[in-house]
Amino acid sequence: MTPPPIPIRLLELAAEHAALQPALDEAMREVLEEAAFIQGLAVGQFAAELGAYLGGAHVVPCASGTDALTLALLSLNLPVGAEVIVPAFTYVATLEAAALLGLCPVLADVRPDTFNLDPAAVSAALTPRTGAIIAVHLFGQCADLEALGALAAAHGVALIEDNAQALGATFQFASGEVVHAGAVGAVGTTSFFPSKNLGALGDGGALLTRDLARAALLQQLANHGQSQKYHHQRIGLNSRLDTLQAALLRVKLRQLPANTAARQAVAARYDGALGDVPGLTIPARDARSSHVFHQYTVQVEGPGRRDALRDHLYQCGVPTAVYYPVPAHQQPAYAYLGYRAGQFPVAERLCETVLSLPLHPLLTADQVNYIGEAVGCFFDGRK
CATH class of the missing domain: 3.90.1150.10 (Aspartate Aminotransferase, domain 1)
Structure with a gap:
């Protein structure tokens, strides 16, 4: 075999960024001039643009995909010890977020073809203590949102979508309705880790929801639980996407x-x-x-x-x-x-x-x- 002239790499981030260099440089220059490195203009602009790309979802940026999962669960106000059903085949962050909040991860097996959460296994794992189901859209396509959504609704539990690997994917329901991944459950989460399809030049994440009230709650929880500066209604996190990453992500979102x-x-x-x-x-x-x-x-x-x-x-x-x-x-x-x-x-x-x-x-x-x-x-x- 004759190897191709260009070496093969798992990722080509340097080459991808080189093609965007002028726009990335301009975005960085604007942030430096504004000097609002936390909650600057680009954060809100990026949230609005990503929401429009996802069919009108409300987007709450945060510091990482793991923080997004933690904030999504925190917004449900589940009691300590409540069970959260997660896939047995997933990155550990899916379990980690639940465990850190004192919740109990309950594993369910996945489908052998798509590797996504098996609704039959989820059904068998449901108990009166179940508070949420986390569906991970693994490797780029949606889990069975029709069946998982029906199970969540029938049992009165929340469906959370871990959309870190499938940003931009869509799912068609039997009714013909087409929805964006991350915008079906109570909360969707995503990550802007550099290797993701939409990756920052550092870390970052976001929460997605179609519920305006929940979006406001998530925004509050991600900012120390405060409704306004120095007024804290809830226990929250310090989890904010910094302005520079938001500005760079705006450039990459266009691509x-x-x-x-x-x-x-x-x-x-x-x-x-x-x-x-x-x-x-x-x-x-x-x-x-x-x-x-x-x-x-x-x-x-x-x-x-x-x-x-x-x-x-x-x-x-x-x-x-x-x-x-x-x-x-x-x-x-x-x-x-x-x-x-x-x-x-x-x-x-x-x-x-x-x-x-x-x-x-x-x-x-x-x-x-x-x-x-x-x-x-x-x-x-x-x-």
Whole structure:
């Protein structure tokens, strides 16, 4: 195999930012001139523009995606010990936010095709102590918002959408209504961690809701619980998106539709290159959801084969990542929950079989073809 002339990277943030450099420089200059580094003009402007992009949602910026999850749960005013149902296959922040508030994370297994929360598993996990369900829209497409929303409504619990990986994705209900991910449940959350589809040049996050009163509550909770300066009605957090990050995110938001289309084109090329490789399963698509491809995550069949393929690709100059190598219930920090190995078989199997390939808007057709050829060499014994 002849490697492509441009080295392959998981992300190309430096190159993506280079194309935006004049606009980023101008945004930084304006913030420096205003010198309002906390709650400056750009924060409100970014919130309004992101809300418009998401179909009219109210957006409350905050300091990180993890803070967004914490604030979303805090806004529900759940009693200590209330149960929060979360996926067994997720980043630990989903559990962390609940645990830090004295709530009890209750795990539910995920679907083997989309990796998203399995409504049947959620139904089995519901108890009179359940206060919320957190649906994580993993890798870029929506969880089953129809079924999960119905369960939440029937049991009188809140649905929270962790939308850190699927900003801009949409879901179509059986009625024909199309909604943006993050704007269906009581609260949606997102992250602007630099590697996200809409990433800051630092950390940041936001909360999303269609309820104006809840948006006001979230704004208050994110600013020390105060209704006005030095007047604190609630116990809150100091969690604010700083003005510089908001200004930079405004620039990058304008590129998000084009970048999403580019990601989808890369995923389609991967599908063509990898769809017929025996022993490899390409990402499933839920027909009701668009997919913005935060990750292109395949499954590799056979004990130890995922790691062997990863080593082979590394030797070919192709970086990969494993999201996630250890299921939530086997993390030492959450041993106190009392779960045992084998209790969430789908999540456990995914942790042994998933592999995320390079995916970013600048990945070329030649690079995708090279990756496809490298994968094919492994499976047909030419490694």
